[in-house]
Amino acid sequence: MKMHDFEFDETTMTLSKTIEDDEGEETVHQFPAVFDVCDKCSGKGKHVNPNVDGHGISKEEFDEDPDFKEAYFAGAYDITCIKCDGKRVIGVINEKALSDEQASTLERLRDNDYLDKLERYNELQHGY
DSSP states (O other): OOGGGSEEETTTTEEEEEEEOTTSOEEEEEEEEEEEEOTTTTTSSEEEOHHHHTTOOOHHHHHHOHHHHHHHHHTTTEEEOTTTTTSSEEEEEOGGGOOHHHHHHHHHHHHHHHHHHHHHHHHHHTTO
């Protein structure tokens, strides 16, 4: 389960997720949050634009264009982090502060997420 599936409220330090049941009824679940170093930019607030190196860059490509290599490592192709918006930190669930009910809900959400991914994997295996 990815944190972008949750709404982060920095004021209340909570992460919320809206769940729709089988009858279409929506329930908002809130979880306590803490700040953690952004795992996309490693706390730098920026990273290389994925359009530049999303496919990977080989040593040969750097060797063919030393100016590109120099600019790349100097940060010329960096953009503001797309995950933390340059804040260097993100809100994550504070598992130490969960109530029993919140822990149970979170476990259920993770189980459902796993089952969804497994179902999608099986569909891909069968060409769907």
